[in-house]
Structures are given as C-alpha cells and as structure tokens.
Amino acid sequence: MFWTSYLLAVLAIALAWPVPVLLSRAHWPARSPFTAMLLWQTIALAGGLSMIGAMLVYGLEPIGDNLLAGLTALAGMVLHDAPTTELGFWHIFALSAAALLTAHLVFTLLLTYYKIQRQRRRHRELLDLLASPSADGARTVVISVDSPVAYCLPGGARSVTVLSDGLMAALEPAELRAVLIHENTHLTQRHHLLLWAFAAWRQALPWLPTTRLAQEAVNSMIEMLADDVALKTESKATLIKAIAIVASGSPGAPEGRLAFGEPGLPEIDAGQPGATGGTGSARTTASRVSRLLSPQPPLPEALRAAVLAACLLLLALPTALLIVPGLLG
C-alpha cells in the first residue's frame, strides 16, 4: 500500500510534465492524428486518476490494504463516528487534498460547460439576427463581414457553420466546399466535446505543463482530422489554397484586424490569460500546411497498435494499483 502511493505519485508527475513535453515535440502526431488524440486523452485521464489515487492510497494506508477496503473503513469512521485515531495528521491531510482535487476537477468541468453553453447561446442569438441562410447547405449561414472568416458553432440540432461575405468572395467553389467539409467534420465528429474537456482540464490546473500542451495539441489534432476528411473529396491544392487565402486575409495582430471602420471592439472578458493562445494556433496553421505540403505516410500499423497498447496500459496501471489488494504492499 505504501509503495503503491509512491508509484502512483511517480506516474502522476511523469504524466504531468516529461511525457506531455516529449509528446508535444514529437513529429508523428501529424502522421496519425487520431492515434495521437487517443494518447492525449489517456495522458489526461491517467494523470488525473494517479494524482487523486496517490493521495487517497497514502491517506488510507493505515486502515486498509487496498483502496476499496480503505474506503469502506473510512466510510465506517465517518458514518458511525468510529475513532479515527489510526489516521495521522498527514493521512487526513492527503485524504482532504484528494477530496478537494476531485471536487475541483468536477466543478471546473461543469462550470466550463455552463460558460461555454452561455457564450454559444448568446452567439447564436446574435447570429439569428445578423446572419442570413446560405445557399451552400443546410445549417450554413452567411454574415456580412469583409475579412474571410469561417467557423462552426456546435449545439446539437442547432449547430451552425458560419461563413463571411469576404470568404465567399475570396474562394472558388471547390475551395469553399473544402472549407464546408472541414467545418462539418468538426460537428459530425463532435470535436466540441474534446475542446470542452481539455479547456476545463486547463482551466482547473493552469500551472501544470500538461494541461496547456494537451489543449494546444488537441486543438491542432482536430484541425488535422478535419483536413483529412476534406481531402477525401477535394484536392490537396484546393485545401492548401483555401487555408492560405483565409490565413492571409485575417492577420493575427489585435489592432485593425477587422475591416469594419468601427472604432474600438467591445471588450468581452478582458484580462483573460490569452497570451499563449495566439502562438498556439499559429503553430497549428503552420503544422497543418506543412503536413499538406510534404505529406508523410501514416504510422505503420504495428506502431499505432503499440501506442494503443500503451494507452490501455496507462489506464490499467493506476486502476490496478488502486484496486488489486496487497499488490505491492
């Protein structure tokens, strides 16, 4: 039991810092974005499990030889007012920290969900008034903005893809199709659920390297996945050209990036820590284009299988350490 908590702590630290740093520098995710996406999800999940698990196991060490026995004993103490003399100060401290971290993660997940839903609802209300339906497809609307902009706003049956006048004017029909397929893929593959989970993960533990790296990686993986679907029907040259036109038409400088002539954009949520967001998405665009320009073959079957096996192992390890009685103690 004692060694279990140390092993879990080592695993938690490895998944919080060196592993995500190495993975974020690796080149293979661009070759098999789906596999990489699974690995990032596993790292987040196993990382969270082992963080909470390490503290739980340490705290329960005096009263049970595995997690279930320990929790049962703890429940007995709490519910029947049994003496807690077996638990020292640090045990109780670890148990409280585990409970607080769990509550914090769940609460942040829910809060992020609520915030995202509220912003989407407001956005949709404004779109209902400002945008007009497009001839290019159901659930596609056009907004009168001069710079080339395309995005999708998820929301179940009310999901909508938004294109700007500037975009329609700048793109050839095939390029527009590529953009629409790309955006539609985000909706059909439910990428917003991933965005939500990783935004919450980062919001909950912003100082942990893994949460920022994971969010940036997931943002770029979903773009690659959507590009790959667009490439099934449209040519590579078409997609690259569409990306180039949209990117060169919407410079990232905060000043004067909109062709409105309207002085001063209303500030929403000013002062959010947004410094890294811009560079992250710039890297995304760069890696998207370079992987289209010089395509690499997807990872060999065997390697992908190895990554999947690693994912399973990463999830099984903390679970086994927690549940198997007396495995290491």
Place this chain on the structure above:
Amino acid sequence: MASLGELERAVMDLLWAGQEAATANTLRDLLAQSTLRQDGTPGHQGKDLAVTTVLTVLSRLERKGLVERERGTRPHRYQAVSSRADHTAELMHEVLGSAPDREAVLARFIGSVTDTEAETLRKLLGNS
C-alpha cells in the same frame, strides 16, 4: 403568421434602420408596410399582427439585452442597445479572440496567424 424568431429579426432590422426610438404601435405599422412592400398585396402578417405580439417580441429582445425602452414615456418607446455593426464586431471579437477558455466555444477554420506566417502563406498563394 411569422414565427417569433422571424419577427425578432424584422423588429431589430427596423430599430437598426430607424434613427430614433419607436413605440410598439409604430413598429407594428412599419412591419405591416414592409410585408406589403415585399409581395405587393396586404400581407396577412400585417393584418393579423397584434400590438401585443410586437410587445412580446420586444420584451424577448429586451431580455436578451438587445433593445432598451425609455421608462419615462407612455407608451414605451424602444430602441436598439447597439448598432448592427457593433453586434457584428462583438461576434467577430469572439471568433478571432484567443483566450484559452474561449477556444472551446467555436471551431475556426483558421486560427490567428503571426505576420511571418501570413507572409509565408501569401508567398505560397503566389506560387500555386
């Protein structure tokens, strides 16, 4: 009868186009006219449209923070809180903004790019 959503849109269009605050009665008349102008005959929307419906639409818009009414006068006079361009700018600000917690709200085709990136892409565009 037009749906509430369509009416909200029509009312906002009128308020954005108009120079000053308008009462529900004025808006009702304007809505009736605009139906007439579109298809040449007095549209049923104009005939059926009750002032209470316009008031319902206005209170929905007020709840959404899109219109405000002048409290002193009776009947109440309504006006748009911000211009159409301001609201469009608000949307684009949200689309182009890069705060991490906002990145999950919607998925852009292209995120913001740096100047050097844009330059590289422009070159690419010239060659293709």
